[in-house]
Amino acid sequence: MAHEKVKAKLAELGLELPVAAAPVAAYLPAIKNDKLVFTAGQLPTVNGAISKVGKVGSDVTPEEGRDLAQICALNVLAALSLVCDLDDVVQVVKIVGFVNAAPGFTGLPVVVNGASELFLHVFGEAGRAARSSVGVAELPLNAPVEVEAVVALR
Amino acid sequence: MAHEKVKAKLAELGLELPVAAAPVAAYLPAIKNDKLVFTAGQLPTVNGAISKVGKVGSDVTPEEGRDLAQICALNVLAALSLVCDLDDVVQVVKIVGFVNAAPGFTGLPVVVNGASELFLHVFGEAGRAARSSVGVAELPLNAPVEVEAVVALR
Amino acid sequence: MAHEKVKAKLAELGLELPVAAAPVAAYLPAIKNDKLVFTAGQLPTVNGAISKVGKVGSDVTPEEGRDLAQICALNVLAALSLVCDLDDVVQVVKIVGFVNAAPGFTGLPVVVNGASELFLHVFGEAGRAARSSVGVAELPLNAPVEVEAVVALR
Numbered sequence: 001m002a003h004e005k006v007k008a009k010l011a012e013l014g015l016e017l018p019v020a021a022a023p024v025a026a027y028l029p030a031i032k033n034d035k036l037v038f039t040a041g042q043l044p045t046v047n048g049a050i051s052k053v054g055k056v057g058s059d060v061t062p063e064e065g066r067d068l069a070q071i072c073a074l075n076v077l078a079a080l081s082l083v084c085d086l087d088d089v090v091q092v093v094k095i096v097g098f099v100n101a102a103p104g105f106t107g108l109p110v111v112v113n114g115a116s117e118l119f120l121h122v123f124g125e126a127g128r129a130a131r132s133s134v135g136v137a138e139l140p141l142n143a144p145v146e147v148e149a150v151v152a153l154r
Numbered sequence: 155m156a157h158e159k160v161k162a163k164l165a166e167l168g169l170e171l172p173v174a175a176a177p178v179a180a181y182l183p184a185i186k187n188d189k190l191v192f193t194a195g196q197l198p199t200v201n202g203a204i205s206k207v208g209k210v211g212s213d214v215t216p217e218e219g220r221d222l223a224q225i226c227a228l229n230v231l232a233a234l235s236l237v238c239d240l241d242d243v244v245q246v247v248k249i250v251g252f253v254n255a256a257p258g259f260t261g262l263p264v265v266v267n268g269a270s271e272l273f274l275h276v277f278g279e280a281g282r283a284a285r286s287s288v289g290v291a292e293l294p295l296n297a298p299v300e301v302e303a304v305v306a307l308r
Numbered sequence: 309m310a311h312e313k314v315k316a317k318l319a320e321l322g323l324e325l326p327v328a329a330a331p332v333a334a335y336l337p338a339i340k341n342d343k344l345v346f347t348a349g350q351l352p353t354v355n356g357a358i359s360k361v362g363k364v365g366s367d368v369t370p371e372e373g374r375d376l377a378q379i380c381a382l383n384v385l386a387a388l389s390l391v392c393d394l395d396d397v398v399q400v401v402k403i404v405g406f407v408n409a410a411p412g413f414t415g416l417p418v419v420v421n422g423a424s425e426l427f428l429h430v431f432g433e434a435g436r437a438a439r440s441s442v443g444v445a446e447l448p449l450n451a452p453v454e455v456e457a458v459v460a461l462r
Contacts, residue, residue: 028439103291132300138411140441288454
């Protein structure tokens with residue numbers, strides 16, 4: 001029964017809730033503390049492999065980056081689902097989108113929108129978070145984007 | 155009556171509380187959850203336009219960067235003012251300053267001081283936050299600096 | 309009596325709890341709010357000086373970076389110790405590791421493991437946090453790595 005509403009919303013987009021990737025080191029995908037859950041930074045992995053690698057603005061187009069940020073957001077949901085019922089999320093409080101930016105690529109918000117728009121679809125207005133978008137020099141596994149989140153539970 | 159004390163402190167510096175910029179995507183400038191408020195990353199925009207663009211250490215001097223970080227901090231206050239009375243802030247808990255750093259420019263703390271010192275002036279000792287300063291590869295709109303905050307309310 | 313358990317765990321590794329470095333600007337090493345503590349980003353300083361400077365992947369090897377991340381984690385503990393008894397930490401909630409990455413160096417998680425593994429040793433399973441690892445363009449003082457944390461207290 002868990003995550004029923006969120007799964008139905010994902011199905012409207014033809015998406016499924018993925019299984020959270022096992023962390024490869026001494027950390028966890030998500031930590032619940034009282035009513036807040038903090039997630040680890042999530043990469044655009046599908047079945048354990050990065051969908052596409054490289055820098056947004058050269059190797060990866062902004063539109064591809066946006067699609068990859070949506071995959072990061074799905075993995076945020078997968079991470080959250082390990083420690084709470086997704087249907088208990090009352091607010092996505094904060095997201096940070098780290099974009100592996102090619103020199104001179106400043107269209108970072110467009111990329112991170114891929115994550116924000118998924119949260120908006122899934123959670124409705126409660127999916128609108130405070131957000132920071134930054135362009136970083138490198139990301140793990142040469143991923144084009146990484147998204148982390150803080151959410152509040154009922 | 156709202157924000158009276160903060161507005162008076164800003165006036166001492168010849169500054170006014172700006173109107174928060176409308177977000178251009180599926181996010182919000184600030185989210186209040188219980189007694190904490192998380193802000194979106196704020197750019198040095200004045201009336202919707204970035205005051206000066208480029209990298210600190212080449213296009214922008216450290217002193218200009220510091221002044222721009224102060225504008226980011228004003229925009230943090232504007233974002234907060236949408237969801238709480240600024241006079242109810244009892245502690246600036248955390249700030250992160252992302253500096254669009256030219257290669258080899260490591261004087262990041264000097265830049266971010268522009269934000270920290272504004273919070274110190276406005277909130278007194280409660281304005282001293284835990285802080286991280288990092289140099290990033292790119293920022294939205296080629297902004298030289300971006301500041302995000304977490305504050306606690308009474 | 310404060311920090312007795314943590315100090316004993318550090319001693320097992322031949323390590324001592326350092327004294328927190330005084331902040332050089334208008335911020336604080338750690339802020340306690342209710343049951344959460346947020347730390348400032350901590351650099352790999354020993355007695356006030358960075359142990360080794362430069363970019364991981366060129367100036368600094370990944371293994372050296374990992375050792376430096378352990379020093380950052382020690383400094384996180386020092387920062388926390390200013391505002392709480394370390395033995396009251398019930399969970400390391402979130403850590404972010406910012407790695408000063410040479411172009412093309414994507415082995416960021418290996419570096420940040422130096423911090424995660426120290427927390428795991430010191431706090432046991434409560435030391436496993438949600439974690440983000442990102443490669444940044446520059447860090448203060450040309451430090452190879454910077455680590456910030458959020459912890460929960462009993």
